[in-house]
Amino acid sequence: MSRHHLIANALVALVLAAGFGWLCTTVFAMLGSQADWSKTWEYRETLWRGWLVTLGISFAALAGSTVCGLLFMLGQRSALVVVRWTCRAFLEFVRDTPLLVHLLFGYFVIFAPLVSRPLGARGWDDKLIIGVLVLSVFEGAYLGEILRGGVESIPRTQWESARAVGFSRFQVYRYVIFPQALRRVLPAMAGLFVSLIKDSSLLNVIGVTEYFYNTRNFISRSYAGLEGYVPLALGYLVLTLPVAWLAHWLEQRFRHET
Amino acid sequence: MKLEIAGLTKCFGATRALDALSLAVASARVLVLIGPSGGGKSTLLRVLGGLEMPDGGIVRINGRPLPSDPAALQAYRRRNGFLFQQFNLFPHLTALRNIALPLEKVHGHAPAAARELAQQALGRFGLLDHADKLPAELSGGQQQRVGIARAVAHQPEVLFLDEPTSALDPEMSAEVLELIEELAAASQDIILSTHVMGFARAVADQVAFVAAGKIEELAPPASLFAAPRSPLCQRFLSRVMRY
Numbered sequence: 001m002s003r004h005h006l007i008a009n010a011l012v013a014l015v016l017a018a019g020f021g022w023l024c025t026t027v028f029a030m031l032g033s034q035a036d037w038s039k040t041w042e043y044r045e046t047l048w049r050g051w052l053v054t055l056g057i058s059f060a061a062l063a064g065s066t067v068c069g070l071l072f073m074l075g076q077r078s079a080l081v082v083v084r085w086t087c088r089a090f091l092e093f094v095r096d097t098p099l100l101v102h103l104l105f106g107y108f109v110i111f112a113p114l115v116s117r118p119l120g121a122r123g124w125d126d127k128l129i130i131g132v133l134v135l136s137v138f139e140g141a142y143l144g145e146i147l148r149g150g151v152e153s154i155p156r157t158q159w160e161s162a163r164a165v166g167f168s169r170f171q172v173y174r175y176v177i178f179p180q181a182l183r184r185v186l187p188a189m190a191g192l193f194v195s196l197i198k199d200s201s202l203l204n205v206i207g208v209t210e211y212f213y214n215t216r217n218f219i220s221r222s223y224a225g226l227e228g229y230v231p232l233a234l235g236y237l238v239l240t241l242p243v244a245w246l247a248h249w250l251e252q253r254f255r256h257e258t
Numbered sequence: 259m260k261l262e263i264a265g266l267t268k269c270f271g272a273t274r275a276l277d278a279l280s281l282a283v284a285s286a287r288v289l290v291l292i293g294p295s296g297g298g299k300s301t302l303l304r305v306l307g308g309l310e311m312p313d314g315g316i317v318r319i320n321g322r323p324l325p326s327d328p329a330a331l332q333a334y335r336r337r338n339g340f341l342f343q344q345f346n347l348f349p350h351l352t353a354l355r356n357i358a359l360p361l362e363k364v365h366g367h368a369p370a371a372a373r374e375l376a377q378q379a380l381g382r383f384g385l386l387d388h389a390d391k392l393p394a395e396l397s398g399g400q401q402q403r404v405g406i407a408r409a410v411a412h413q414p415e416v417l418f419l420d421e422p423t424s425a426l427d428p429e430m431s432a433e434v435l436e437l438i439e440e441l442a443a444a445s446q447d448i449i450l451s452t453h454v455m456g457f458a459r460a461v462a463d464q465v466a467f468v469a470a471g472k473i474e475e476l477a478p479p480a481s482l483f484a485a486p487r488s489p490l491c492q493r494f495l496s497r498v499m500r501y
Contacts, residue, residue, distance in 0.1 A: 157345040164309060164346075165360040165408065166336035175359060179350050 050214030068140020190247030339409030399430030
């Protein structure tokens with residue numbers, strides 16, 4: 001780095017830090033005096049429970065969307081035209097309509113009348129299960145397209161070589177195509193999984209008592225402001241940052257390999 | 259190796275890549291296909307190697323017909339070896355793993371045994387130093403040699419090579435051609451296509467001239483290169499031998 005760069009960097013860093021500092025002090029000066037963090041402490045158990053539910057939803061939907069994404073990808077590569085077109089149409093529909101609509105429509109119109117009672121009878125939380133299901137399908141639709149892009153980017157010779165050494169169709173995907181395709185789509189997948197964690201907050205509209213739902217309740221009950229929003233943001237960061245870091249680390253590792 | 263082909267046809271859209279091709283080779287260790295690009299050499303090799311289903315015709319290798327259902331064709335591919343022009347190796351696996359993985363997953367060897375066999379295959383061609391390298395760390399010639407090592411590691415009945423040196427410079431070509439010659443000397447049955455006429459002459463028992471989806475001429479290399487009978491073959495050889 002040249003001296004000019006060094007000075008320019010230092011100056012820009014200083015300006016940015018000053019600006020951010022000023023913004024924080026102003027906000028806290030306005031609201032901080034009224035902030036009463038004992039409220040947050042008082043509601044800690046509700047918040048903690050909500051956060052755990054969000055964690056659970058995230059893990060479940062992560063697994064669910066991976067399964068959905070794989071199915072959508074394979075469906076679009078099916079030898080049967082009908083399967084390909086049906087998948088295509090379904091994916092377009094899911095990707096071009098809001099998740100909020102899916103949740104409301106999926107829960108109140110489709111699933112609740114059908115399965116709420118049998119699920120409730122077994123003592124299961126129908127909202128949670130249906131919410132995770134809808135979220136999995138929604139994110140799976142995006143994942144399906146990401147995976148399809150990755151799989152189709154692998155050159156023809158790799159498919160042919162894999163067949164030539166005698167791999168079965170499944171083995172071709174398992175040992176040759178997926179390992180290469182996953183490396184290519186890792187950044188996109190990480191972005192999607194981060195989105196998924198954040199999107200899980202929308203499950204509050206069907207009454208799932210996840211982190212956002214509980215925080216909002218806490219805020220409206222105790223007239224909290226910063227005391228509610230700051231832990232809310234931090235709670236999601238604690239979930240999303242590891243995903244982003246993990247993806248970054250994997251990317252670095254594979255870069256050295258190829 | 260005994261080879262009988264009758265009326266073999268393969269179309270890609272409106273193009274007839276193979277046009278009622280017939281060929282009878284009573285016995286040959288190494289069969290070399292030569293001819294102009296787009297004449298059907300690759301397609302013929304791919305059909306013989308079980309990678310492409312013909313639209314019609316009969317193929318018998320060593321008296322056994324080429325299977326026509328996908329499962330039997332996969333078993334057939336497992337018995338044989340196939341090498342393309344380039345990019346044969348799986349880029350995310352080391353040279354050793356490239357060879358060991360099919361031995362393990364396709365041929366059912368235990369991991370340790372597969373590793374041992376893969377090391378032997380590499381050692382046989384003097385490639386052991388490169389065992390732990392990724393394909394990107396190998397030269398084009400080394401990649402092709404590892405590719406061949408993989409194709410013969412399970413002792414295939416027939417080894418199919420589709421222009422194995424077309425993507426290589428002359429020096430690297432030489433190292434690959436030497437290896438193929440070595441295999442032929444070790445009595446491996448080979449069917450290959452090439453543009454290197456000197457190599458075809460040196461290694462072949464029979465040379466087939468393929469053009470316009472047909473076999474124009476089949477003869478031992480000495481007679482085919484000295485006195486080609488078909489006019490097409492004469493013209494082709496006089497062109498490629500001029501420089």
